[in-house]
Each structure stands twice: as structure tokens, then as C-alpha cells.
Amino acid sequence: MRRVPPEMFRFTTVERSDLYGAVLEAFGVAGEHLETALGPDAVRERLRGVGWLAETGDEELHEALKKLVQWQLLDVVHNHAENYRTAEDYERRNLQYSLTRRGEAALAGVRHALEVLSSTGALQTAVLEAITDRLDELCLLSAQPASADRRIFSTLRELEGHLDALVENTKAFNGELQRLLRAEGADLGVFREVKAATVAYLQEFLVNLDRRGQAVASAVARVEERGTAVLRERALRGAELPPVAGEDPSAGWLESRRARWAGLRAWFLPADGARPRIEQLHDIARRAIVSLLQVLERINESRRRSSSVVQDFRELARWFAAAPEEEDLHRLWSSAFGLGSARHAHLAHPDPELIPSSHSWSKAPPVEVSALLRTSGRTERFTRTARVRDVAAVRAERAERARAERAELARAWKTLETGGAVRLSSFGELDPAVFDRLLDLLGRALSARPDTGGMRRATTGDGRVEIVLAPSPDERTAVLRTSKGSMAAPDYIVHITAVGGASVLPAPRPAQQETAG
Numbered sequence: 001m002r003r004v005p006p007e008m009f010r011f012t013t014v015e016r017s018d019l020y021g022a023v024l025e026a027f028g029v030a031g032e033h034l035e036t037a038l039g040p041d042a043v044r045e046r047l048r049g050v051g052w053l054a055e056t057g058d059e060e061l062h063e064a065l066k067k068l069v070q071w072q073l074l075d076v077v078h079n080h081a082e083n084y085r086t087a088e089d090y091e092r093r094n095l096q097y098s099l100t101r102r103g104e105a106a107l108a109g110v111r112h113a114l115e116v117l118s119s120t121g122a123l124q125t126a127v128l129e130a131i132t133d134r135l136d137e138l139c140l141l142s143a144q145p146a147s148a149d150r151r152i153f154s155t156l157r158e159l160e161g162h163l164d165a166l167v168e169n170t171k172a173f174n175g176e177l178q179r180l181l182r183a184e185g186a187d188l189g190v191f192r193e194v195k196a197a198t199v200a201y202l203q204e205f206l207v208n209l210d211r212r213g214q215a216v217a218s219a220v221a222r223v224e225e226r227g228t229a230v231l232r233e234r235a236l237r238g239a240e241l242p243p244v245a246g247e248d249p250s251a252g253w254l255e256s257r258r259a260r261w262a263g264l265r266a267w268f269l270p271a272d273g274a275r276p277r278i279e280q281l282h283d284i285a286r287r288a289i290v291s292l293l294q295v296l297e298r299i300n301e302s303r304r305r306s307s308s309v310v311q312d313f314r315e316l317a318r319w320f321a322a323a324p325e326e327e328d329l330h331r332l333w334s335s336a337f338g339l340g341s342a343r344h345a346h347l348a349h350p351d352p353e354l355i356p357s358s359h360s361w362s363k364a365p366p367v368e369v370s371a372l373l374r375t376s377g378r379t380e381r382f383t384r385t386a387r388v389r390d391v392a393a394v395r396a397e398r399a400e401r402a403r404a405e406r407a408e409l410a411r412a413w414k415t416l417e418t419g420g421a422v423r424l425s426s427f428g429e430l431d432p433a434v435f436d437r438l439l440d441l442l443g444r445a446l447s448a449r450p451d452t453g454g455m456r457r458a459t460t461g462d463g464r465v466e467i468v469l470a471p472s473p474d475e476r477t478a479v480l481r482t483s484k485g486s487m488a489a490p491d492y493i494v495h496i497t498a499v500g501g502a503s504v505l506p507a508p509r510p511a512q513q514e515t516a517g
């Protein structure tokens with residue numbers, strides 16, 4: 001494992017760390033304006049531009065620059081290109097400072113740390129859609145000639161940027177979410193609003209998350225069918241890496257692309273049969289919703305009470321601390337917890353005639369007292385055990401209902417399976433249940449973005465049935481009729497098949513699962 005140089009971030013922990021950080025930030029801003037070297041006067045001018053308004057003397061600035069050079073964050077050279085009129089002018093303008101590679105890394109590390117501290121993360125479904133779009137674009141570009149190598153490079157880097165945004169935002173949001181689940185605030189009103197808003201946010205993110213994850217996985221598979229190794233080689237040619245002395249950077253560049261692609265597969269289509277991380281994120285969000293709803297329920301319950309149990313015990317503790325004597329403590333204990341009450345005084349022996357009346361109560365055998373008497377004020381009553389309910393009929397009814405639903409779904413898919421591209425008007429009159437399935441497929445396809453050929457692709461929620469929708473070549477209108485009414489729409493070209501070539505009919509379930517309750 002590579003180690004960070006020990007002096008790289010020392011400027012953040014020593015005295016005058018604010019000045020050192022401002023000087024590095026000044027060099028960073030100058031680099032953004034393509035100024036690679038600064039003299040002391042230019043550094044002082046840039047300091048004001050980055051928000052350093054404190055008065056900085058020449059000696060203090062030279063000392064700061066000297067320290068940064070000593071830590072190898074700045075490099076210093078003599079500027080022999082200038083014309084100096086006096087020796088003082090030579091001393092002041094002779095030295096030129098510039099950031100070293102270590103200084104650039106230190107500045108980037110500090111900026112990234114400050115960005116992480118100020119960020120909260122987010123769950124963005126738009127990123128998933130952008131990843132799918134970039135994968136589809138790579139699939140199309142892979143079939144184009146060598147002139148598209150530059151577009152392949154830019155598209156691949158956009159894809160990696162979207163994946164990095166997904167990973168970083170998800171990690172940051174999950175960290176904030178776990179801290180929110182552990183948080184206990186004094187202001188219950190604020191916490192209630194934050195937790196309720198978080199529940200709504202998670203529920204909105206989970207809508208169609210399975211479908212979006214399946215769409216990305218299908219796009220990854222389509223790109224890999226074209227060949228990822230060839231795609232990376234073409235992207236390398238499109239990157240136009242500059243020549244450098246020493247080792248060829250191409251091998252490292254290709255290895256970085258392979259690692260990024262492996263990370264993409266780990267999120268959506270693991271090669272070793274492991275569970276995709278997008279599904280793990282789905283489970284984390286579901287569990288967080290349940291936990292937050294439980295916390296909200298406790299907060300609402302505490303609001304409905306005139307005073308909470310915690311507040312009651314704290315007030316009682318203050319009374320105990322203020323009691324003057326030990327006898328007062330005992331009386332307070334008895335009054336608070338009812339240990340002095342005699343709820344069992346009305347109880348008697350099962351057969352009182354066996355107890356002589358001449359005997360004192362202290363010598364009489366003890367009476368059995370039920371533990372229920374202390375908690376509820378009632379004695380135990382033993383009755384016959386209730387009969388166990390026979391749920392065989394309920395199980396049979398549920399199994400029959402499940403079989404009917406599966407049969408209805410099978411009939412619907414069998415009716416809608418086209419076997420090829422057909423017009424929408426060819427469906428004619430449909431059963432209402434079949435029409436609902438067709439309408440759902442059409443809605444998914446129309447919400448998808450068309451490819452370069454104008455084709456729209458979509459799948460069902462379980463990813464088993466795919467529809468390909470092409471625009472109508474003419475102005476014809478299709479009319480679909482059901483027993484409940486009719487619908488008019490453009491006469492699209494429709495192709496409904498099963499994903500992977502499998503049958504669209506659901507697989508039969510084992511008999512013991514059909515009868516399970």
C-alpha cells in the first residue's frame with residue numbers, strides 16, 4: 001500500500017496553518033488561470049483574492065514560503081528573465097515559486113476534505129438513468145468506424161463520472177442516514193420533521209428502483225457482448241495521451257478503466273453471482289424507513305402523553321435527592337411504587353374452616369398471592385383452553401386465489417406475445433385484464449428515451465417481458481376495445497417478447513408452496 005508523505009499535510013497542524021493554507025489556495029487559483037509561477041508580490045495579491053485580508057509583512061510571507069518549500073509543497077527558482085533596476089528590486093522579484101506535485105496533491109486533499117465535510121450526499125435516480133444512457137451510447141458507438149474513438153473516450157469518462165457520483169453520494173447519504181437513526185435530539189419537533197421528510201425521500205427513491213437497476217444491468221450485458229477490451233483500446237486511442245519520459249502510461253490507463261468497469265459490474269451485474277450492491281441499497285433504504293417510522297411513532301406517542309415516563313422518573317429522582325431524612329425516602333418510595341398497599345388483604349384460604357379461629361394471623365399458614373394482582377389489580381382465573389382455529393380452509397382459499405392470479409397473468413402474456421413486430425391495431429378487442437397489462441407496457445415504453453433509430457425499449461417490473469416500440473410510419477390510428485370502453489392511440493409498431501428468449505409464461509410453483517399459508 002502506498003503511503004502519504006509525512007510532511008504533506010503538516011501545514012494544517014502547525015502554528016500559522018491558516019496562512020499556509022491561504023498561500024497554497026492562492027497558488028491553486030493562479031494555476032486555474034494558467035499562472036504556474038508567482039513572486040512574493042503576486043502571492044500577496046492573490047492572497048487578497050482568496051479571502052486572506054489580514055496584514056502580512058514581507059518577513060512573515062517569506063518565512064511562510066520558505067516553510068512550504070522546506071516541506072516540498074512549493075518549488076523555488078531564480079527568475080533571470082526580468083530586468084532589475086536596483087539590488088532591492090532584485091532581492092524582491094528574483095525568486096519565483098510554483099506548486100510541486102506534492103503541493104498539488106496536498107491542496108487537492110484539503111479541498112476534497114472540506115467538500116466531504118460540507119456535503120450530505122443524495123440518492124439520485126437521474127444518475128441511474130444517465131448511466132443507462134451512456135451505456136446505450138457506448139453500445140451504438142462500438143459499431144461505428146475509428147472516427148468515433150474520441151466520442152467513445154468522452155462517453156466512457158462520462159460513464160465513470162456518473163458512477164463515481166453514484167458511489168460517493170450513496171456513501172455520504174448512507175452515513176448521514178445512519179447518524180440520523182442514532183440521533184436523539186432535545187427538540188422533538190425538529191427531529192420529527194427531519195425524519196418524516198427523510199422517509200418521504202427514501203420512498204420516492206425506491207419507486208421503480210428495481211426496474212432502473214435491471215435496465216442498467218441489461219445495458220452492461222449489451223456492451224460486454226460487443227467486447228469491452230476492444231472498447232477500451234478504442235477509448236485509449238481517443239484519449240490521445242501525451243508522450244512522457246519513462247514508462248508508457250497506456251498500461252496504467254487501461255488498468256484503471258478495467259477497475260472502473262469491475263466496479264460498475266459490482267453495483268449492477270456481479271460476475272461471481274454475488275448480490276448487486278443496488279439491491280443491498282434497496283434493503284438498507286427499506287430498513288431505514290421501518291426504523292424511522294418506529295422512531296416517529298415513539299415521538300408521536302410521547303406527544304400524546306401529558307408527561308413522558310422519562311420525565312416522571314427524572315422528577316422522582318429530584319424528589320429523592322431533596323428528601324431531608326431516611327424515613328421520608330421510605331414514604332416516598334412506598335407512595336411512588338405502591339409497595340405499602342395491601343391489595344391481598346381480601347384474599348382468604350381455599351378452605352377457611354380448616355384454620356382455627358383461636359390462632360393468631362401471624363401463626364396461620366400463608367395465603368397464595370397471584371403476581372398478576374400487583375400489576376393489574378386482578379387475581380388469576382383459570383378456565384378451559386380455547387380451541388385451536390382450523391386454518392386449512394383459509395390456506396386452501398389463498399392457494400386457489402394465487403393459482404387463479406397466476407393463470408390470469410399467464411393468459412394475459414400469452415395473448416400479448418406477438419412473436420414479431422406487429423401494429424398496435426392488430427390487438428383489436430381485449431379482455432380488461434389483458435388491456436391493463438398492455439397499457440402498462442405501453443406506458444413504460446413511452447416513458448423511456450428513444451435510441452438513435454427512434455426505438456423505445458422497456459421491461460416489466462420483474463424484468464421478464466420486454467416491449468420494443470417503434471413510431472408509426474404513417475398517420476393511422478389504432479382503436480383498442482374492451483368491455484369497459486375503447487382507447488384510440490397512434491398505430492405504433494409493437495414487438496413484445498420475453499427477455500433472454502424464455503417463455504413469458506410464469507414458471508409453475510411447487511405444490512407445497514401453493515398450499516402454504
